[in-house]
């Protein structure tokens with residue numbers, strides 16, 4: 001794990017939360033991006049070396065929609081930047097963590113992502129992110 005890549009925050013209304021976090025952080029988001037595979041729309045704020053990722057569900061089957069059926073908006077996950085996501089998945093499997101998707105999937109902001117089940121990570125939904133390098137496209 002090289003650094004915290006982003007903190008994922010589940011929101012009901014992306015526009016409203018964008019305005020709130022722009023006030024809080026003193027800067028606007030630098031991008032918004034829809035991720036079809038997760039049925040979310042995201043916006044990103046750069047905060048030093050790490051980011052804040054706001055996530056709004058785009059349909060009721062989204063993990064974010066399901067989360068908000070039971071919990072209030074707030075911190076949803078912590079994402080770590082990793083150099084080699086496959087190797088990290090193997091290492092974490094060996095350490096007994098439950099991997100939700102062994103095959104990395106397309107995330108936002110040009111990343112491949114994997115999630116670990118919160119029941120094996122002290123109740124924190126953990127995301128691994130690997131930058132998709134240009135020559136691997």
Ligand SMILES: CC[C@@H](C(=O)O)C(=O)SCCNC(=O)CCNC(=O)[C@H](O)C(C)(C)COP(=O)(O)OP(=O)(O)OC[C@H]1O[C@@H](n2cnc3c(N)ncnc32)[C@H](O)[C@@H]1OP(=O)(O)O
Nearest residue numbers: 008035038042063064076100107108113115118123124125
């Ligand atoms: C934008 C793309 C990407 C990026 O590039 O950054 C993203 O960030 S996408 C983010 C949204 N996608 C995901 O979260 C995918 C991974 N999540 C899942 O697969 C599911 O959400 C889950 C974690 C497996 C939970 O789903 P499910 O089991 O259907 O929900 P339950 O409500 O039954 O929860 C079971 C259990 O887990 C606890 N839980 C659920 N969500 C979280 C959470 N975010 N943080 C911590 N704990 C969580 C929930 O409380 C239940 O615990 P118990 O009540 O103790 O059983």
Ligand SMILES: [Co+2]
Nearest residue numbers: 008053079127
């Ligand atoms: Co994320």
